[in-house]
């Protein structure tokens with residue numbers, strides 16, 4: 109049986125995707141596919157910092173506005189408002205509320221390719237983002253443009269991922285792909301893990317419960333499909 113979306117979430121059909129990752133809609137999956145689908149962890153993909161290079165957009169925008177010359181290696185902390193001068197941080201915080209700010213973010217094709225491979229292997233794929241709900245249309249168009257397939261899309265502000273995680277437990281596990289170290293403290297519990305692609309701002313995760321930092325998307329695919 110297809111799981112129901114929680115109130116306030118946005119369910120969308122899969123975007124237009126390359127033929128190699130097409131699969132039947134969930135309600136029409138044949139019995140073998142349905143069994144495989146139910147037996148695997150659900151995969152939640154964050155967008156900014158995972159499927160897309162938002163940090164580069166952020167620094168380019170700040171540099172253009174303020175004449176600064178920040179490079180990606182300057183971004184040692186995830187929350188840019190915490191290390192930028194207040195004037196720059198406040199200006200940037202306002203940009204995060206503008207849907208169009210997200211329209212030109214470049215995709216990380218390595219991550220998108222891994223998502224498509226896992227989707228084709230009948231993993232349930234949820235895309236959830238901390239972007240405001242007003243960015244839902246821009247986000248949906250962005251996902252379609254880059255051929256990202258998914259079962260569900262949640263664009264509902266900073267609580268989006270916790271909303272999805274609350275539906276999962278050891279009997280219905282979830283892996284959250286997210287680059288925000290704060291999610292390491294907020295989301296993991298039995299049945300819910302956070303896997304982070306290593307970025308400039310990624311701290312040492314050693315010893316944290318259900319947290320994994322990885323360097324290679326192909327290795328992630330191998331680990332989940334071997």
Ligand SMILES: [Mg+2]
Pocket residue numbers: 154155156157158286287288
């Ligand atoms: Mg992120």
